[in-house]
Amino acid sequence: MDAITDNLDLFVSGYWTSLKICLIALVGSLVLGTIIAACRVSPVAPLRWIGATWVNMIRNAPLTVLLFFFAFGLPEIGVLGSYWVFGVSALIIYTSAFVCEALRAGINSVSSGQAEAARAIGLPFGATLREVILPQAFRTSIPPLGSVLIAMFKNSAVLGAFGVGGDLFSVSDTLTSARGYAATPVLLGVAVGYLLITLPAGALLALLERKTAILR
């Protein structure tokens, strides 16, 4: 356990870095995923194609391939940036496809009469979606969205392996490779760190689900 107690500050700073990555990616993927979902249900056919293509391409590519592309492919074609920005962007883009589909399940669960009533009072498509469909869809989507977001929190560990320094997972690399600590206690510490992100997140989602339940 010395591995953890001796390096507590490293673990704590790794935890905060990972939490920061997770929160930025959470907001980013929710926003982007909602936009893609809006495209997929839009009355404009080209937008629907763009949405479907996005989901099918991103969802079916492994996250590591996407990260490789961002980290090494983009600089080759002249797009420069830090690993940090590339890593978080890749995570957001990857997760957006799953957020989109979880949301679309929620959108499909809202009865068509709700949209018809909104259109009947003269709300255009965007306002119908914002005012009537999405608020109800979000609530229904919370359980699958929760799974998607928790998977994303864990996927953020892959960023550490890609040289986005200082996050929780790269702490294990630093301690085992560079400083020679035994792997097991270090990895246990890292695992506990991730649990400290995902378990409260799960509890928050459960609370959110209870608070926003709607009578039908």
Next chain:
Amino acid sequence: MGEELVRSDNEPGRPLVVLDGVDKHFGSLHVLKDINLTVHAGEVVVVIGPSGSGKSTLCRVINRLETIDSGSITLDGQELPKEGRDLARLRADVGMVFQSFNLFAHKTILENITLGPTRVRKVDAKRARQEAMALLERVGVAAQAEKYPAQLSGGQQQRVAIARALAMNPKVMLFDEPTSALDPEMINEVLDVMTGLARDGMTMVVVTHEMGFARRAANRVVFMADGEIVEENAPEHFFTNPQSHRAQDFLSKILTN
């Protein structure tokens, strides 16, 4: 108290809704066959007919919740626009009441009414609330303003839905079987509101099975069967002396029980 609900630009008698040679298919089913129908301002047209006759579809094409294959529909002289902002603007002038109420489940009764006026008509929130309360008062559910739709009875929900449509100050109101989903004891409270509206001069197209309402409130009864308008007449003539076989057959079936 009713006059302010009917638009001042709605001088009676002018053609408001005109369907001209309207055809529509659902796949291989020909649901509307060469429909020609003119609804004049201030007129109450009740559409009746057996289920599957196309009467609900007729109601829904008027604000383009269903598209048509051919023919034309004009509203107050203006051809129905294709999708987009123009269509939304036009729909704001057409009130619609659905069989299943379709109140916004996540909004309170008051918010259900004010959404359209504030978002579409850009009425400021305070005035929208005052007008909404007046409408809720009129349909008799003002006491429920802060509740959610699922907490209301079916009859109350449908009266709210009527108030929601009225809040847009529509030129014409469409009712698509407004009492068919209601328990029997709640039907009259909704019909009473509709009868009051008709008396105030609102232009209405009502798809219904309520023959009593048709007799009481309609200026004209349109009888549909198999996607066609088979017969149209004033209610007193239609109910006492139907001309077509199909109308006679339909009336004999519903009036004997």
